[in-house]
Amino acid sequence: MNSVLGRRTRILAATTATAGVLLVAGCSSDGDGGGGGTKTAAGGVELVKGGQLTTCTHLPYPPFQSEIDGKVQGFDVSLIDLVAEDLGVKQEILDTPFENFKTGAFLNSGECDLAAAGMTITDERKKNVDFSDPYFEATQAVLAAKKTDIRSFADLKGKKVGTQAQTTGEDYAKSQGLDPVSFESSDAVLNGLRAGQVDAVVIDYPVVQGWLKNAELADTYAVAEQVNTGEEYGITVKKGNTKLLAAINKALADAKSDGTYKKLYEQWIGPYDEDAASASPSAS
8 A cells, every 4th residue: 555645744633632643543551651751661762752653554544544433444454463562662653644654754853653554565665664574465456336247357447546646556547557547545536436536446455345345335335356566565664673673573463363353353344364374574
């Protein structure tokens, strides 16, 4: 996943806090007294703000992260909560343009400790950031109205196709000779399809799974095809931040071995897919 630059960075308000502060996504003990200037968490991990693990993301991107009842929740959020718990701090989320994640800008400037945004691991992105071990295998999905004649990716030729801007799904569509209509967010992609601006969309399958949980949408739209593009998601840190990267990888490995990953997968995505957790560790 990926997303176009937003017009500005939005800092979300916590459910019970004043607007303008970071949204607290997880609750765990504050290992160093909270925000007082100490930036070292458990295991000697350096944090940009004392007492919290600051996560950059781009909203909305359900089921990985979206705002539900005034609180950012989702699969990625729950996984990073596990990292924060291990470090003895709280996770807090900063909603930013996705371009920052590709370049590592907000990691390098000290705005965030890590980025978790349903982000595909690519060689190009590895030049700017360090990725965790893969935590999710993703496919692209073609979604179209049931009443259309679109039954496969091949049927998209000559059709108006919507994609989320700057995503690997958009890259794939272009690589196959399509000229997709770019939308800023996954919500905008869906709205474009519903409004008839496009005939079909190409986007990460888990996102489509989330959409089709809505009975009205499921009555009207269906997945024409899943396309396996070999994509794996990873969490990013500033290049050289080996201690935080090790903490993330440990939390992911522990979650897969003790059943927590499976539980969270079923909660946020759907029936558990063994392949989703079987991705091999990324090359160092």
